[in-house]
Amino acid sequence: xxxxxxxxxxxxxxxxxxxxxxxxxxxxxxxxxxxxxxxxxxxxxxxxxxxxxxxxxxxxxxxxxxxxxxxxxxxxxxxxxxxxxxxxxxxxxxxxxxxxxxxxxxxxxxxxxxxxxxxxxxxxxxxxxxxxxxxxxxxxxxxxxxxxxxxxxxxxxxxxxxxxxxxxxxxxxxxxxxxxxxxxxxxxxxxxxxxxxxxxxxxxxxxxxxxxxxxxxxxxxxxxxxxxxxxxxxxxxxxxxxxxxxxxxxxxxxxxxxxxxxxxxxxxxxxxxxxxxxxxxxxxxxxxxxxxxxxxxxxxxxxxxxxxxxxxxxxxxxxxxxxxxxxxxxxxxxxxxxxxxxx
Amino acid sequence: xxxxxxxxxxxxxxxxxxxxxxxxxxxxxxxxxxxxxxxxxxxxxxxxxxxxxxxxxxxxxxxxxxxxxxxxxxxxxxxxxxxxxxxxxxxxxxxxxxxxxxxxxxxxxxxxxxxxxxxxxxxxxxxxxxxxxxxxxxxxxxxxxxxxxxxxxxxxxxxxxxxxxxxxxxxxxxxxxxxxxxxxxxxxxxxxxxxxxxxxxxxxxxxxxxxxxxxxxxxxxxxxxxxxxxxxxxxxxxxxxxxxxxxxxxxxxxxxxxxxxxxxxxxxxxxxxxxxxxxxxxxxxxxxxxxxxxxxxxxxxxxxxxxxxxxxxxxxxxxxxxxxxxxxxxxxxxxxxxxxxxx
Numbered sequence: 001x002x003x004x005x006x007x008x009x010x011x012x013x014x015x016x017x018x019x020x021x022x023x024x025x026x027x028x029x030x031x032x033x034x035x036x037x038x039x040x041x042x043x044x045x046x047x048x049x050x051x052x053x054x055x056x057x058x059x060x061x062x063x064x065x066x067x068x069x070x071x072x073x074x075x076x077x078x079x080x081x082x083x084x085x086x087x088x089x090x091x092x093x094x095x096x097x098x099x100x101x102x103x104x105x106x107x108x109x110x111x112x113x114x115x116x117x118x119x120x121x122x123x124x125x126x127x128x129x130x131x132x133x134x135x136x137x138x139x140x141x142x143x144x145x146x147x148x149x150x151x152x153x154x155x156x157x158x159x160x161x162x163x164x165x166x167x168x169x170x171x172x173x174x175x176x177x178x179x180x181x182x183x184x185x186x187x188x189x190x191x192x193x194x195x196x197x198x199x200x201x202x203x204x205x206x207x208x209x210x211x212x213x214x215x216x217x218x219x220x221x222x223x224x225x226x227x228x229x230x231x232x233x234x235x236x237x238x239x240x241x242x243x244x245x246x247x248x249x250x251x252x253x254x255x256x257x258x259x260x261x262x263x264x265x266x267x268x269x270x271x272x273x274x275x276x277x278x279x280x281x282x283x284x285x286x287x288x289x290x291x292x293x294x295x296x297x298x299x300x301x302x303x304x305x306x307x308x309x310x311x312x313x314x315x316x317x318x319x320x321x322x323x324x325x326x327x328x329x330x331x332x333x334x335x336x337x338x339x340x341x342x343x
Numbered sequence: 344x345x346x347x348x349x350x351x352x353x354x355x356x357x358x359x360x361x362x363x364x365x366x367x368x369x370x371x372x373x374x375x376x377x378x379x380x381x382x383x384x385x386x387x388x389x390x391x392x393x394x395x396x397x398x399x400x401x402x403x404x405x406x407x408x409x410x411x412x413x414x415x416x417x418x419x420x421x422x423x424x425x426x427x428x429x430x431x432x433x434x435x436x437x438x439x440x441x442x443x444x445x446x447x448x449x450x451x452x453x454x455x456x457x458x459x460x461x462x463x464x465x466x467x468x469x470x471x472x473x474x475x476x477x478x479x480x481x482x483x484x485x486x487x488x489x490x491x492x493x494x495x496x497x498x499x500x501x502x503x504x505x506x507x508x509x510x511x512x513x514x515x516x517x518x519x520x521x522x523x524x525x526x527x528x529x530x531x532x533x534x535x536x537x538x539x540x541x542x543x544x545x546x547x548x549x550x551x552x553x554x555x556x557x558x559x560x561x562x563x564x565x566x567x568x569x570x571x572x573x574x575x576x577x578x579x580x581x582x583x584x585x586x587x588x589x590x591x592x593x594x595x596x597x598x599x600x601x602x603x604x605x606x607x608x609x610x611x612x613x614x615x616x617x618x619x620x621x622x623x624x625x626x627x628x629x630x631x632x633x634x635x636x637x638x639x640x641x642x643x644x645x646x647x648x649x650x651x652x653x654x655x656x657x658x659x660x661x662x663x664x665x666x667x668x669x670x671x672x673x674x675x676x677x678x679x680x681x682x683x684x685x686x
Binding site: 018019020021022023078083085086087088090091092093094095096097098099100102103104106107110111114115116117119161164166167200204221222223224225226227228229231234 | 361362363364365366421426428429430431433434435436437438439440441442443445446447449450453454457458459460462504507509510543547564565566567568569570571572574577
């Protein structure tokens with residue numbers, strides 16, 4: 001299995017996120033990627049390569065160009081107002097408020113985001129575009145015949161929609177890779193999101209399309225962030241009707257219950273018969289994750305990988321969440337080891 | 344002129360708000376009301392009385408009952424999860440996300456709010472309901488023949504909509520007083536919002552009705568919080584079409600320009616011929632306000648009051664913003680002195 005990784009991820013190191021009514025140190029930190037890289041290397045899964053640079057076109061194929069331009073300029077616009085700490089938004093256009101892009105940087109931050117947990121720093125743009133390249137390089141290798149690749153993306157991506165950031169995510173790496181596969185020969189791609197949190201960004205990007213099947217297993221949005229997407233009745237719209245499947249599970253759901261949902265999701269993917277499966281790989285389903293409420297344990301992740309591999313499809317694993325820093329490396333590498341063995 | 348005031352406002356003293364990417368001490372602080380009360384007393388404007396208790400019915404006449412129940416329970420639900428600092432939301436349901444009320448307190452805080460600058464504290468519910476009673480007592484006195492009253496409300500209200508809080512506001516005191524006037528004999532009420540920030544909550548509450556004319560002079564939402572409402576093309580909807588008028592002004596607009604907008608707004612009110620005028624009185628239009636960009640000076644506020652009084656209508660002043668703490672008392676009392684002299 002090929003792993004794609006870039007040191008650029010370290011350029012994004014947010015100071016704090018809004019949580020529990022306080023600004024706390026960001027759970028989504030550079031150490032996560034370093035520890036995962038170490039575990040992958042120790043597991044002797046295969047080569048670790050640097051990403052190629054695909055430019056902005058594949059990013060703009062998924063994200064609104066105005067949003068991409070905003071992200072590129074955000075830090076400069078923020079510091080031009082005399083502020084030098086991380087940029088965070090002020091307020092949000094919920095029901096009844098108008099979706100009109102303001103002129104000022106505080107207004108733009110508010111318009112293009114949906115939470116206050118995703119600071120923009122001096123290095124965010126470079127790190128986020130590099131993470132997109134990490135995902136794209138994985139996709140390109142699948143197109144060239146690799147059966148399995150791991151894009152060690154950081155910052156993560158699945159909460160980022162076409163035109164907003166949030167949930168530690170700026171560019172939707174998995175969606176960008178998926179679109180790239182479709183734009184280079186694939187007819188159908190399945191995205192399987194096993195992160196603890198619903199992949200609201202990915203769902204919304206592909207919600208009205210039938211060339212992507214989006215399947216997500218996640219904490220019930222009635223209980224858990226991101227709260228406002230991921231219900232079972234969200235099944236796609238228009239041409240996309242029937243091509244979104246959500247498996248929300250209650251807090252403290254057991255591992256067997258989680259695996260039942262995985263099996264149901266894998267069956268949907270098998271029935272869809274895609275050319276590729278892109279896995280949004282979060283391991284915040286782990287029992288000791290500091291911000292999550294599921295109960296998977298480290299050996300379970302071998303089984304996660306093995307069951308996904310049983311599809312017999314080319315697989316691109318794209319890193320999402322997982323915040324139990326000490327165990328995040330082993331949990332991720334176990335998924336990959338399980339997938340490689342079953343491949 | 345009668346002033347209505349309650350010490351209960353001190354029960355709401357948020358520790359910090361999200362601003363400039365940091366949690367900063369709340370600009371909306373108890374000292375504001377104390378200083379305004381001192382200035383009003385020094386100005387010998389008339390009696391200062393305590394509010395009557397009107398119960399929750401007049402509040403529920405404006406606010407969604409589910410939202411009112413949430414506010415009443417929020418602090419207990421928050422502390423029941425083991426947290427003891429001020430409660431702040433996590434994320435918001437912007438475009439494409441669903442407006443479904445979650446079960447958990449973090450989800451409910453997110454659902455019922457639109458910013459991260461409005462902490463809920465142990466005393467927020469008591470202070471907010473007391474502020475509503477302060478406004479209602481002013482309205483009741485107008486109904487009994489008073490020509491002018493000042494409801495010294497804190498926390499303020501004009502950013503609070505039927506079912507969300509934000510902008511330091513929980514219950515929309517001005518809207519609650521307005522509805523009370525209508526429910527007790529008034530046919531038409533004009534709300535004149537002279538706060539620096541657009542009164543998005545008040546506008547949205549009355550947007551589809553013709554029995555309330557809402558007129559607001561404020562910083563252009565393309566530049567300034569709350570960003571997502573207050574454009575000139577918002578003129579009301581359905582039966583309310585033509586009964587909302589917005590005068591957005593650019594940052595650094597001169598005082599003469601502001602007074603031109605005031606005159607235009609007063610003409611609309613005169614043409615409407617309401618039974619009462621409710622003034623959402625913010626003095627963050629002041630040149631040295633720490634979070635605002637207008638240029639009114641202390642003597643200008645005498646003129647503000649005098650021009651409003653020239654309508655010759657019974658007036659209820661309801662306190663909103665104003666954060667230059669040293670001058671907020673004189674600026675508010677100048678409006679009232681100007682109004683009393685012109686009355």
